[in-house]
Amino acid sequence: MKSELNGKTILLGVSGGIAAYKTPELVRLLKKAGASVQVFMTEPAKQFVTPVTLGTVSENPVLSDVFPGNREGSWTVHIHQARRAALFIVAPATANTLAKLAHGHADNMLTTTYLALPPEVPVLIVPAMDTDMFVHPATQANLEILRGRGHVILPPDDGPLASGLSGPGRMPEPAKIAETAAGILKSEPKILAGKRVLISAGPTREPIDPVRFISNYSSGKMGFALAETAARLGAEVTLVSGPVHLSDPAGLRVIRVESALEMQKALESEFPRTDLLIMAAAVADYRVETVAGSKIKKEDSGNLELKLVKNPDILAGLGKKKKHQTLVGFALETDRIVENATRKLKEKNLDAIVLNRANEPGAGFETDTNIVKILFPDGTVTEFSKMLKKDLAGQILSVCSRVMEHNHV
Ligand SMILES: Cc1cc2nc3c(=O)[nH]c(=O)nc-3n(C[C@H](O)[C@H](O)[C@H](O)COP(=O)(O)O)c2cc1C
Structure with a gap:
């Protein structure tokens, strides 16, 4: 041999x-x-x-x-x-x-x-x-x-x-x-050669005042693994990441953002020149309506009430602007998981949705492994067993490449 x-x-x-x-x-x-x-x-x-x-x-x-x-x-x-x-x-x-x-x-x-x-x-x-x-x-x-x-x-x-x-x-x-x-x-077929891939990763931080924020537990590991793997598979990759403790992967462009609004701006400006968008970020659903200009002091208030307003649904917004692009979302559900993910898939005009299980060992935010299902608009489902996020990234991207081929990108 x-x-x-x-x-x-x-x-x-x-x-x-x-x-x-x-x-x-x-x-x-x-x-x-x-x-x-x-x-x-x-x-x-x-x-x-x-x-x-x-x-x-x-x-x-x-x-x-x-x-x-x-x-x-x-x-x-x-x-x-x-x-x-x-x-x-x-x-x-x-x-x-x-x-x-x-x-x-x-x-x-x-x-x-x-x-x-x-x-x-x-x-x-x-x-x-x-x-x-x-x-x-x-x-x-x-x-x-x-x-x-x-x-x-x-x-x-x-x-x-x-x-x-x-x-x-x-x-x-x-x-x-x-x-x-x-x-x-061992040569890996460059299945994404010539494709421009945009990936979002990590959480967003919604400021309360100059020293406090609301956020979530997203580590960015899944989005970073997707970005690194897409680059290895030949794609030109832009990674838009919220605040995470991961260093910039080599060989791709990284845009660091903090809030949901900043992430929206970065993704919207990149979207027109994108062939495949994978939204792996855990964007905060709400932000504080009025961010205090200086630190809120304990003695100034009794209980503190924050009014939260809805953040824009970035993926749904991009779904409306979709032309040649293939759009893939992530859903992290705890209840009625398949039903909720299927609804998101349709409402947001997605080509596929990756369904994470939040409440199982070896899956979700801070782990190195994940357990997912991918749902498609025609009702078909591909299930994956527990595997390293790095390996799963390869599987997800190979599914994306097939969907893009089908969409004639
Ligand atoms: C007998 C001997 C064996 C050594 N073996 C090792 C070793 O196996 N691994 C290691 O990290 N350093 C080892 N060292 C220390 C390195 O040689 C030393 O840190 C040196 O500065 C390394 O320089 P380099 O990284 O530029 O080659 C050894 C030193 C001696 C004297």
Whole structure:
């Protein structure tokens, strides 16, 4: 069977951990599968494996210095390397290099090339270090940042470590790393290529006074997963997000808003040039009629009564303006769920509605998983079992792509 690695250019960053001694074998396996491999080494990595060895097995001179002296045409070599990469692997990734990658340092050839990667190049990071270093909150926070950027983190194996201790921290065997690399490169059909996708995510905040607001528990995870996946599937994506604790995904445009009215303005201005709108935001139904200009003081009032007025129904408004667009809404219902969602689907002129179950474990706002059904105007229903929001995003977008095809967009 032909490997996914065949004919691909793999950039391999080797940093200064003891497991660097396993990297010649990794290079050998990647080459055997038909890849061409360019190795980048940090200076500390050279204490564990020599550039001569890695240069020989990769059949390419190893790169380390950002200022490489007399190499011909070399000043922007990291940019050229980055642009021809099919995949960037960092193995082993030391705690130090993880921190640099997470925070955008560019002080050696490995970290500088990482920053120069085009957003569509996938990144595989293989951390390897002593258990205490691995479980340290600083390392875990850095890994979370890298994961949030959509990079694949191959978790370390649990077992005996160079320090004599035992625990998670061992670099997985080269065969496992090569297999993971091939899995990442497995070509995903770009089913949304050429499509402009608009996605809303997160809650909205409706101000009461300069320091208080009304909001809801939406984490934005589902909308962000949809946006990242749509970009990976080839779409040009704009994500309009309410306030969430998620960083901007790479490779797409993010517009941050606070209130329902701000979200409405952003979506309405983007809508005409959109092919598919997925409204995954949990927009507040009501806002405070009169927002106090300064902080409401306790002693100024007895009980505080707020008059709430209805926010515009953004999706229904866009449903009325719909021309070529495909519109998909989300419904989070607690009672008479299918009946209520079907009514929304019709009233708002939608092409599909994704029905969330609010009151089941593993579904709803703050979880990483979700359980949904998708309802269509002709009464058909597609049901999905509990799955990660990330995986569900792929399923929802593949349904959307079929609906768009049907709508002849
Ligand atoms: C014998 C020895 C083994 C080491 N092994 C590791 C390791 O497995 N993982 C790690 O994160 N750091 C390890 N270090 C520490 C790194 O080499 C050190 O943090 C270095 O600054 C990493 O630089 P780099 O990320 O630029 O390669 C080791 C150090 C020594 C002396």
